[in-house]
Amino acid sequence: MDIKLLKKIKDDTLKRVGNKFDKDYRTNKEKEVRIVLKNSYVIDKDSIDEYIARDGYFALNKAITEMKPEEVTEVVKDSGLKGRSGGGFPTGLKWGFIPKEKGQKYIICNADEGESAATIDGVLMRQDPHSVLEGMALAGYAIGASKGYIYLRYEYPVCLEVLNKAIEDAKEKGLLGKKILGTDFDFEVEVFRGAGAYVCGEESAIINSIEGNRGNSKSKPPFPAVKGLFSKPTLINNVETLSVVPQIILNGADWYKSTGIPGSEGSKVFTLTGHLNSPKTVEVPLGITIRELIELGGGMRDNRKFKAFVTGSPNVTMLGSEDIDLPVAFPEFKERQVMVGSGGVVILDDKTCMVDFTHFNVDLLNIESCGRCTPCRVGTKRAAQLLEKIKEGSASLKDLDKLIELAEHLRTASLCGLGQAVGMTMHTAMNSFKDEFLAHINEHECAAGKCFK
Numbered sequence: 001m002d003i004k005l006l007k008k009i010k011d012d013t014l015k016r017v018g019n020k021f022d023k024d025y026r027t028n029k030e031k032e033v034r035i036v037l038k039n040s041y042v043i044d045k046d047s048i049d050e051y052i053a054r055d056g057y058f059a060l061n062k063a064i065t066e067m068k069p070e071e072v073t074e075v076v077k078d079s080g081l082k083g084r085s086g087g088g089f090p091t092g093l094k095w096g097f098i099p100k101e102k103g104q105k106y107i108i109c110n111a112d113e114g115e116s117a118a119t120i121d122g123v124l125m126r127q128d129p130h131s132v133l134e135g136m137a138l139a140g141y142a143i144g145a146s147k148g149y150i151y152l153r154y155e156y157p158v159c160l161e162v163l164n165k166a167i168e169d170a171k172e173k174g175l176l177g178k179k180i181l182g183t184d185f186d187f188e189v190e191v192f193r194g195a196g197a198y199v200c201g202e203e204s205a206i207i208n209s210i211e212g213n214r215g216n217s218k219s220k221p222p223f224p225a226v227k228g229l230f231s232k233p234t235l236i237n238n239v240e241t242l243s244v245v246p247q248i249i250l251n252g253a254d255w256y257k258s259t260g261i262p263g264s265e266g267s268k269v270f271t272l273t274g275h276l277n278s279p280k281t282v283e284v285p286l287g288i289t290i291r292e293l294i295e296l297g298g299g300m301r302d303n304r305k306f307k308a309f310v311t312g313s314p315n316v317t318m319l320g321s322e323d324i325d326l327p328v329a330f331p332e333f334k335e336r337q338v339m340v341g342s343g344g345v346v347i348l349d350d351k352t353c354m355v356d357f358t359h360f361n362v363d364l365l366n367i368e369s370c371g372r373c374t375p376c377r378v379g380t381k382r383a384a385q386l387l388e389k390i391k392e393g394s395a396s397l398k399d400l401d402k403l404i405e406l407a408e409h410l411r412t413a414s415l416c417g418l419g420q421a422v423g424m425t426m427h428t429a430m431n432s433f434k435d436e437f438l439a440h441i442n443e444h445e446c447a448a449g450k451c452f453k
């Protein structure tokens with residue numbers, strides 16, 4: 001395979017498919033964009049030729065024939081792309097942390113997608129698997145890695161089939177494997193099925209899991225960039241993050257930055273769920289407001305009042321109705337101590353009891369806690385018990401103080417993000433809905449009529 005053949009496949013396929021690619025499933029063309037989801041629901045997921053016809057693998061060709069590895073990292077840095085797994089860590093900066101020395105290095109594509117309500121990575125892998133593979137190969141070229149793993153959520157058997165076929169097709173065409181596109185660049189990809197626990201999506205737990213150990217988190221440092229998989233430098237990025245890299249390399253950093261707002265460049269895919277008229281998956285520019293997202297989801301169900309906007313994993317950060325015009329953007333959310341999350345959004349109406357909702361999420365994380373560190377193992381259980389007490393009507397204001405203190409301990413002393421998320425859940429719930437907690441304790445009043453039964 002070389003660029004001439006790539007162009008020929010593109011031209012032949014475009015002739016064959018006619019106007020198939022003109023299809024546009026967006027319901028609101030003014031508010032929604034198509035960058036990450038450019039190919040999803042448009043191309044045949046099993047056809048590498050249709051991916052090539054949409055400029056697939058042209059970015060990889062450009063990078064490995066015209067650019068130095070560090071130039072690829074520079075373009076990603078300039079684009080402003082931030083990790084789409086939730087925390088918003090700058091992607092190019094992370095790539096730059098990998099030591100420059102030659103030697104075995106790894107790419108891990110985090111496809112564990114454990115966040116409740118999020119279905120974005122699954123859609124991308126099922127609908128557009130080659131964009132993920134091309135993104136991984138570009139990352140591999142940039143950091144000098146010749147092997148990549150896709151750590152795939154155990155519950156995604158269809159993705160497993162689609163990805164394995166895509167890998168075989170790419171290898172057959174010389175777009176993965178040895179001497180890619182006739183150059184000296186080698187890059188192999190292997191799909192590794194996850195272990196089925198939420199904590200296994202945490203980067204150090206993934207490393208343990210692929211190494212054949214129990215999927216527990218490790219303390220950091222050392223960070224994976226320095227000592228990762230099999231003790232080698234390892235770059236870990238989310239599916240959505242990697243899948244957009246080919247378009248950034250092909251079209252340039254300025255093109256990517258023309259969507260979104262400064263500090264939150266580009267687009268994000270969200271799965272809008274909860275008390276909406278039309279729950280759906282949408283791709284929007286970052287910087288869109290919560291109000292606009294609710295409108296894209298068809299507005300509040302039964303014309304009820306909007307109460308809470310919940311993001312993160314599982315449902316960890318909450319904002320109330322006073323924040324309805326807040327832009328969904330990394331710095332703005334960080335300032336309010338909430339996460340953009342990996343894309344699962346839950347919209348709640350005024351019939352929801354936030355004490356009950358917080359208890360549900362803390363209890364879920366209590367079940368998922370791996371038990372390795374004391375703050376999370378003991379603290380999460382204790383937090384669930386205190387919330388249960390508030391729901392039953394047997395809690396005092398002292399219990400609320402204990403809960404606030406516990407949230408702080410969990411946020412600051414837990415070994416990994418799971419325990420920190422429990423702290424964050426309670427912290428943001430009490431930030432935005434403290435009156436509701438007080439009404440439960442002082443008045444035994446639950447506006448939603450859920451508690452004290």
Ligand SMILES: Cc1cc2nc3c(=O)[nH]c(=O)nc-3n(C[C@H](O)[C@H](O)[C@H](O)COP(=O)(O)O)c2cc1C
Pocket residue numbers: 082083084085086087088089091094110111112113114115198199200201202203204236237238239241242416417418
């Ligand atoms: C408990 C826990 C679960 C996680 N699960 C996922 C996951 O399913 N998918 C994911 O991409 N990141 C997950 N992460 C974040 C990863 O550790 C890592 O930061 C991420 O893959 C980096 O990707 P990004 O830089 O592209 O955002 C999880 C973190 C924690 C603490």
Ligand code: SF4
Pocket residue numbers: 199217368369370371372373374376377414415416417418419420
């Ligand atoms: S924070 Fe929880 S999940 Fe993470 S290591 Fe500690 S016990 Fe395990």
